[in-house]
Amino acid sequence: MALEPVKQVTGRAVFIPGADIDTDRIIPARFMKCVTFDGLGEFAFYDVRFNPDTGEKTEHPLNDERFKGASILVAGVNFGCGSSREHAPQSLRKYGFNGIIAESFAEIFFGNSTTLAMPCVIASAADVAKLRDAVEADPALEVTIDVDALKVSTSGGLEFPVTMPDSARDALISGRWDPIQELLDNDQSIEAKARELHYV
Amino acid sequence: MGKSLFQKVWDAHTVGTLADGRTQLFIGTHLIHEVTSPQAFGMLRDLGLKVKFPQRTFATVDHIVPTIDQDAPQDPLAAEMMQALRKNADDFGVTYFDLASGKQGIVHVVGPEQGITQPGTTIACGDSHTATHGAFGAIAFGIGTTQVRDVLASQTLALEALKVRRIEVNGGLRPGVYAKDVILHIIRLLGANGGIGFAYEYAGDVFDRMSMEERMTVCNMSIEGGARCGYVNPDAKTVAYLHGRPYVDMSNFDATAARWLSFASDPDAHYDDIVRINAADIEPTVTWGISPDHGIAISENIPDPAKAATPLAKASIEEALAYMKLPAGTPIKGVKIDVAFIGSCTNGRLSDFREVAKYIQGHKVAPGVKAIVVPGSQIVAIQAEQEGLDKIFTEAGFEWRGAGCSMCLAMNPDKLVGDQLCASSSNRNFKGRQGSPTGRTVLMSPVMVAAAAINGHISDARELFHIEKTAAVA
Numbered sequence: 001m002a003l004e005p006v007k008q009v010t011g012r013a014v015f016i017p018g019a020d021i022d023t024d025r026i027i028p029a030r031f032m033k034c035v036t037f038d039g040l041g042e043f044a045f046y047d048v049r050f051n052p053d054t055g056e057k058t059e060h061p062l063n064d065e066r067f068k069g070a071s072i073l074v075a076g077v078n079f080g081c082g083s084s085r086e087h088a089p090q091s092l093r094k095y096g097f098n099g100i101i102a103e104s105f106a107e108i109f110f111g112n113s114t115t116l117a118m119p120c121v122i123a124s125a126a127d128v129a130k131l132r133d134a135v136e137a138d139p140a141l142e143v144t145i146d147v148d149a150l151k152v153s154t155s156g157g158l159e160f161p162v163t164m165p166d167s168a169r170d171a172l173i174s175g176r177w178d179p180i181q182e183l184l185d186n187d188q189s190i191e192a193k194a195r196e197l198h199y200v
Numbered sequence: 201m202g203k204s205l206f207q208k209v210w211d212a213h214t215v216g217t218l219a220d221g222r223t224q225l226f227i228g229t230h231l232i233h234e235v236t237s238p239q240a241f242g243m244l245r246d247l248g249l250k251v252k253f254p255q256r257t258f259a260t261v262d263h264i265v266p267t268i269d270q271d272a273p274q275d276p277l278a279a280e281m282m283q284a285l286r287k288n289a290d291d292f293g294v295t296y297f298d299l300a301s302g303k304q305g306i307v308h309v310v311g312p313e314q315g316i317t318q319p320g321t322t323i324a325c326g327d328s329h330t331a332t333h334g335a336f337g338a339i340a341f342g343i344g345t346t347q348v349r350d351v352l353a354s355q356t357l358a359l360e361a362l363k364v365r366r367i368e369v370n371g372g373l374r375p376g377v378y379a380k381d382v383i384l385h386i387i388r389l390l391g392a393n394g395g396i397g398f399a400y401e402y403a404g405d406v407f408d409r410m411s412m413e414e415r416m417t418v419c420n421m422s423i424e425g426g427a428r429c430g431y432v433n434p435d436a437k438t439v440a441y442l443h444g445r446p447y448v449d450m451s452n453f454d455a456t457a458a459r460w461l462s463f464a465s466d467p468d469a470h471y472d473d474i475v476r477i478n479a480a481d482i483e484p485t486v487t488w489g490i491s492p493d494h495g496i497a498i499s500e501n502i503p504d505p506a507k508a509a510t511p512l513a514k515a516s517i518e519e520a521l522a523y524m525k526l527p528a529g530t531p532i533k534g535v536k537i538d539v540a541f542i543g544s545c546t547n548g549r550l551s552d553f554r555e556v557a558k559y560i561q562g563h564k565v566a567p568g569v570k571a572i573v574v575p576g577s578q579i580v581a582i583q584a585e586q587e588g589l590d591k592i593f594t595e596a597g598f599e600w601r602g603a604g605c606s607m608c609l610a611m612n613p614d615k616l617v618g619d620q621l622c623a624s625s626s627n628r629n630f631k632g633r634q635g636s637p638t639g640r641t642v643l644m645s646p647v648m649v650a651a652a653a654i655n656g657h658i659s660d661a662r663e664l665f666h667i668e669k670t671a672a673v674a
Binding site for chain 2: 018019020022024025028029030032033034035036037047048052053077078081082083084085086087089104105106107108111112115116165166167168170171174176178179180182183184186187189190193194197198199200
């Protein structure tokens with residue numbers, strides 16, 4: 001299956017503050033009562049974007065007009081922790097995000113995002129803070145995540161290195177981020193392994 | 201150099217290496233539920249694929265099931281999800297423990313109960329609490345929905361191997377300290393992100409002495425510590441628990457048991473990290489904030505941001521206390537509660553209900569507190585009812601419900617209202633987790649939940665119930 005290689009993504013960025021932003025925060029459980037992923041975009045970060053009592057918009061960065069249309073999300077440590085729900089990266093993708101820069105990621109979220117061709121790169125706390133300051137000073141800055149070269153740069157001249165596991169980088173830049181075809185291609189080895197195991 | 205259980209199971213299930221360097225790992229057992237599987241079946245249909253080994257996938261319905269009139273959801277979306285699972289199981293030939301089977305329940309209670317969960321196996325499920333099955337010496341972890349598709353279609357996943365951290369807890373647990381306290385203490389020490397990149401191996405005499413159900417409570421919350429999976433090495437207790445269960449092949453059980461035990465970590469196994477904890481340091485533990493690592497002993501005060509070590513820690517405490525509406529620097533003991541919840545894949549098993557029932561007779565839930573008890577499965581419910589535990593709960597003022605995930609994540613009608621504060625035996629105290637965007641969760645052991653329900657405020661169960669003589673883990 002030939003997929004589009006994801007070598008770099010570019011767009012305006014928005015910083016979402018806080019450590020340990022969990023997938024319940026990204027997509028509250030009540031919005032998972034669905035049998036497709038369609039329509040999840042509008043519910044991304046719903047309970048922190050809208051006042052639960054009044055329904056009015058809060059001061060959440062995603063409600064800030066200056067960051068409207070941002071497609072790169074910038075966050076702190078352990079982003080995407082908690083529930084394994086793919087609904088979380090699906091909702092971010094459908095909201096319009098194409099890439100995430102954070103100090104660290106929860107593993108299941110990271111894997112789910114890679115499979116959706118949404119690169120998640122890890123930056124130092126100092127670099128995340130610099131990027132936050134830069135985009136808050138000038139929300140129109142173009143931010144580029146270069147997956148191939150493992151660096152982030154802005155149209156304002158800021159540049160810093162980022163990391164991601166080699167396998168995820170390779171999967172993205174070579175257009176193999178959805179592994180299904182390669183898994184299926186190894187059918188003979190799968191059959192052999194199934195015969196070798198002592199259970200089921 | 202010997203191998204850890206993780207390495208042995210990983211090696212035994214490796215199909216090959218993929219072009220990007222990841223391992224193609226065979227998933228021997230696949231569990232599914234109604235929330236994270238419908239889109240995966242949709243993808244199979246779109247791609248024209250079948251389920252590769254239908255006998256290796258087991259389905260049940262748990263997240264959206266009402267706990268009153270289980271089979272009659274008033275919510276049309278819940279009804280649609282139940283129907284979708286029925287159709288998908290039928291169309292693709294997957295075993296489905298539905299509501300009428302008498303075997304329905306939380307997927308992580310059903311697997312062990314049926315003997316589907318076995319040592320030395322790989323288990324995946326679109327649910328992060330799949331780590332629970334590690335109590336049997338399985339490598340078990342949560343996956344996303346696209347990966348559910350991968351397992352259905354190929355019985356394999358593209359994965360990166362984990363490092364292994366051995367967490368040794370030795371010594372005697374003090375009376376009134378439970379498996380839940382042990383794992384909340386570990387998460388408090390190592391952090392909610394401490395386990396990223398690791399599998400946790402729980403070892404030492406505390407885990408050796410634990411029952412299988414207690415080990416499940418510990419492994420269940422590995423993910424709250426950031427570890428995708430956690431396990432306890434299989435031993436005689438593991439074998440005894442599985443003996444005679446429906447999905448255990450009894451034809452040559454001695455050989456099966458010997459094979460299971462052979463997966464236990466070698467004495468000279470390599471570990472990437474080792475952490476040692478003294479059991480006597482663990483107290484009944486409760487959370488005060490919005491992350492599972494926001495834990496304190498019941499005797500401690502709520503943290504004061506003014507005393508935080510770093511500006512980041514200060515901001516984190518402030519955010520949590522603002523949400524929880526709790527005063528800094530004051531005792532957690534005495535904080536008023538509105539709701540009490542005993543249940544979930546962490547603490548919804550028979551031994552949990554037996555332990556609480558030992559103490560609540562003669563007590564009443566405080567006026568104004570709504571207290572619900574939700575069995576982890578229909579089988580747990582029936583066993584508890586046969587022992588008369590349901591009567592003990594209802595006489596004390598608790599509501600006895602039908603099986604499901606219920607108020608752990610509130611996808612069914614069991615939800616907090618407004619900023620109600622819930623003493624909960626579940627696993628996550630995230631903002632909004634229990635169904636109200638402003639609802640507040642305080643995690644603790646089931647016995648501590650019962651004490652809070654009876655006193656109407658967060659309490660030290662050891663004082664209320666005079667727990668002194670007998671240790672919880674004997």
